[in-house]
Amino acid sequence: MAPFIRIDRVSKRFGTFMAVNDVSLDIMKGEMFALLGGSGCGKTTLLRMLAGFESPSEGRIFIDGQDMAKIPPYERPVNMMFQSYALFPHMTVEANVGYGLKYEDISKAERAERVRAMLELVQLGAFAGRKPHQLSGGQRQRVALARALAKQPKLLLLDEPLAALDKKLREHTQFEIMSIQERMGITFVVVTHDQEEAMTLADRIAVMDKGVIRQVGPPADVYEHPNSSFVAGFIGSINMFDAEVTPGGAATTLDVPALGGEVRASAKDIEPGRKVKLAVRPEKIALSRERPADGNCFPGVVKDLGYFGKDSLFRVALASGALVKVNSVNSSRDGAARAADWGEKVWISFEPSAAIVLTD
């Protein structure tokens, strides 16, 4: 299947600053795609180029097989939900949602019907006559979504769609957006700096940094198999140590001074002697009072303990002085059964398969 959006070696310069640097990306029809990165990484510029507000300095963008170079924003089959929502303050909710249909060649009755259906979709039917300033933040967000969907675009762009909402509302809205996307079958491209938002919403994530895409893949892939220390550090929490590959047999062994010993990792062939980084997710590390029989295990002392209810975060100090973050689920209600307490001597251990070996 041909990709629905093809971003072909696109760069964008502002003066001497490279906002987007030689990015190529294919996005499929009906996909929920997230551009994830910190501020200034170029994700918003890329989104604005898809909408047509910026034109690429180099490279080309195809949407549905059509070169977008000469197509102004008002003729693109693309609609955008702005981070600030950008609702028209002088228009009612109804007029806002219907604005995109104003210059479309459809009858008045059909327009009214589509606006009504959109308001129904976002459960704001009762608010049709209100002005934006009379709505709550969550309601405004839904008006913005309805307005962007009313034109039935082939592609919907969402710029930090949940950033202005509080935590409870975010979770709810997140699933609402996902269900709308599934029902309408529109391709969504979401820009976000929030990795949790990207992971739950998207089918695929592109992690961006300094105008470059560092990794593209499904959330689980990016999380469990980061291709660089940047991606590993950006997504989720991680322990990372300098290491060196030692000559070994079937499995790769690493010499990790910070852990004070050798670590077995089930990694692909990396030549011995190479300087690498060992990364282990906190939830992949087990904590025990007795030395475990198997796996990579190292002794340490519990330095910090953060209790979050469903889980706890331990920081274990090793002999080398290195601190290791360990996340353990509080599966028992009994306090005494907790893995460890402050100042207690413990063993940390992880499977060879949990060890991520990063070559950059």
Next chain:
Amino acid sequence: MGRERGALARWFDDRGWRQLVIGVPYLWLILFFLLPFIIVLAMSFARRADLSPPIAFLEYWPYLRWDNFERLISDTLYVRAFATSLWNAAIATLLCILIGYPMALGITRVSKSWRNLLLMLVILPFWTSFLLRVYAWMGLLGTNSWLNKSLTAMVNAVLPAEHALRSIPMMNSNFAVVLVMVYSYLPFMILPLYANLEKLDNTLNEAATDLGSKPWQVFKDVTLPLSIPGIVAGALLVFIPASGELIIPSLVGNAADPMIGRVISDEFSSARDWPMASAVAVALLLVLVVPMMIHSHFEKRAQERAEGRT
């Protein structure tokens, strides 16, 4: 004595300083606006007399004469002067909107450094005496000026020879009055409009563009309706002083068709009819207060909108 001063100091520390700060502008308004206005209002109900000051009230209850206001309505001089003033001011205001709006919008669409330069240029004429600039226009519009001569030549090039003009009569006409008023008051239109347009959120324009509107549709649907408060503010700043304008119609206007400022001035100085001049002034104030009230009504609504947003 000591106790008294203590009480005064206590009052000052407690709430006196606030009352003083609030009181000063009120005192100013009472002394320099309300009091003179009451005097003018009272004078408008008197008649002219060979006294000093040259006014005389009715000798018996209610001591007020309505003669001046009756004359104001019945004498066509005053009615025509009012009509001319309001008409000239309205045309000047409309032209200021038509010329000033694109200029203000243009200033918001250029880079920061260009913006400051252009705003400076808008204000720059104020650095030269207003009177001098009106005299300059007299020179330009007069029949012997290079401007008039070159315009005449251009018109004559089109006209058949038998209708050839010797000059274009521009001076001493309402045309000249409106032209110079537009020139003089344009900054008062541009500045409030700029302040309004500059605050508008550009993402609203992007949103409208994104929803399929062409640039002129974006202007019509988003920019124009959101700039109405700026248009109203600018229009009042032009219309109010323009309708009472004295210097411009005196210097470049048609004496046979005077504006109301000229009438007030003539009544006071030449005719020495202070009561009649006062009546005209009171009537002018009423005519101007009405648009003011419309403005404050708009302001109040805008404020309510802004408050509702937070």
